[in-house]
Amino acid sequence: MTHRPTPPSFHPTRRRAALLALGLALLAPAGARAAGPVTVSGGWFRYLLASIPSGGYMTLHNASATPAVLTGASSPACGSLMLHRTESRGGTERMVAVAKVPVPARGTLRFAPGGYHLMCMQPRMHPHETVPVTLTFEGGGRVTASFTVFGASGAPGSAAKPGTDMRKMRM
Amino acid sequence: MSGTAPPRSGGHGYALVGVLLALLLFGTAGALWFGGRAGEAVGGDFTLQNPAGQTVTARSFRGKYMLVYFGYTHCPDVCPTTLTDVSAALRAMGPKAARVVPVFITVDPARDTPAVMGRYAALFSHRIVALSGSAAEIAKVAGEYHVYYAKHVTGPGPDDYAMDHSSVLYLMGPDGRFIAPLQAEDSASNLAAGLQRLIR
Numbered sequence: 001m002t003h004r005p006t007p008p009s010f011h012p013t014r015r016r017a018a019l020l021a022l023g024l025a026l027l028a029p030a031g032a033r034a035a036g037p038v039t040v041s042g043g044w045f046r047y048l049l050a051s052i053p054s055g056g057y058m059t060l061h062n063a064s065a066t067p068a069v070l071t072g073a074s075s076p077a078c079g080s081l082m083l084h085r086t087e088s089r090g091g092t093e094r095m096v097a098v099a100k101v102p103v104p105a106r107g108t109l110r111f112a113p114g115g116y117h118l119m120c121m122q123p124r125m126h127p128h129e130t131v132p133v134t135l136t137f138e139g140g141g142r143v144t145a146s147f148t149v150f151g152a153s154g155a156p157g158s159a160a161k162p163g164t165d166m167r168k169m170r171m
Numbered sequence: 172m173s174g175t176a177p178p179r180s181g182g183h184g185y186a187l188v189g190v191l192l193a194l195l196l197f198g199t200a201g202a203l204w205f206g207g208r209a210g211e212a213v214g215g216d217f218t219l220q221n222p223a224g225q226t227v228t229a230r231s232f233r234g235k236y237m238l239v240y241f242g243y244t245h246c247p248d249v250c251p252t253t254l255t256d257v258s259a260a261l262r263a264m265g266p267k268a269a270r271v272v273p274v275f276i277t278v279d280p281a282r283d284t285p286a287v288m289g290r291y292a293a294l295f296s297h298r299i300v301a302l303s304g305s306a307a308e309i310a311k312v313a314g315e316y317h318v319y320y321a322k323h324v325t326g327p328g329p330d331d332y333a334m335d336h337s338s339v340l341y342l343m344g345p346d347g348r349f350i351a352p353l354q355a356e357d358s359a360s361n362l363a364a365g366l367q368r369l370i371r
């Protein structure tokens with residue numbers, strides 16, 4: 001039942017990947033990074049084990065008068081990073097990959113447990129770190145945000161499923 | 172639910188249809204169980220392996236309440252949220268929690284060996300007893316609990332699949348008999364309140 005520590009050789013690689021991504025993000029011309037009006041807040045991953053995908057969550061805000069469409073995500077800390085959604089029907093849960101996630105005009109879209117999530121297939125991260133995630137939008141816009149890595153119990157208060165009253169959640 | 176008698180009049184029949192429709196519309200796990208499986212017992216004996224590789228049967232839990240949940244470790248969204256809520260609910264319950272054993276059974280035995288199940292469950296709570304088994308053993312116990320599960324291919328690789336699965340918590344009594352389903356989507360505080368009410 002012991003939690004196997006990450007092999008020591010793993011850390012330098014991961015840091016290098018994170019630094020590289022940060023460097024690229026800083027070097028890239030502003031136009032390449034800006035998704036126009038879409039911003040990301042509250043990004044986090046739930047890291048479980050290196051051999052198991054990590055779920056990523058965030059809130060997208062679209063300040064413009066036109067809808068934005070999220071079409072992809074990538075992170076040096078994930079190998080492949082997919083857009084997923086959990087569908088719940090009659091007590092059965094099913095995870096499906098989605099190609100496009102619309103963010104309404106002057107609106108907000110939440111990736112939250114039990115609904116939309118980023119599926120980080122080969123997590124190379126550890127709790128208490130932050131890792132960069134780049135989101136790609138229809139029309140070529142990109143935005144890079146920093147995600148906080150939490151352990152199995154997730155971000156504080158995150159257990160509330162979509163539609164759950166947050167005020168009832170506090171324990 | 173006395174839905175077994177054939178309706179004698181049209182009115183009775185409509186009422187029955189209405190009730191069934193309402194159950195379908197609510198779509199909760201409990202409703203699914205009562206609506207679809209009325210009369211069939213939930214639970215039964217099983218033979219599975221714990222993380223230490225030891226054989227565990229339903230009788231290993233006699234004298235304790237079992238809170239049974241089926242899921243799998245390559246499930247990064249729903250299963251961790253449920254296991255987090257169950258762990259938090261038991262922490263919030265005080266001494267009564269000692270009478271409940273949360274049992275997490277994989278529906279993906281091909282990837283979830285007993286050792287993997289142990290490492291995964293320990294991330295949430297050391298109270299959780301994580302169980303795996305052969306494909307046949309898992310099929311048997313899932314059938315007894317009326318749990319639906321199916322492999323759903325997501326890519327070309329052998330590891331590219333997810334498991335669709337029923338997400339229900341089953342509370343079983345100290346005698347091994349089914350007491351009630353609890354909603355896995357519920358918050359930790361609601362789960363704790365439900366368990367406090369159901370456990371004597």
Ligand SMILES: [Cu+2]
Binds near residue numbers: 118119247
């Ligand atoms: Cu997923």
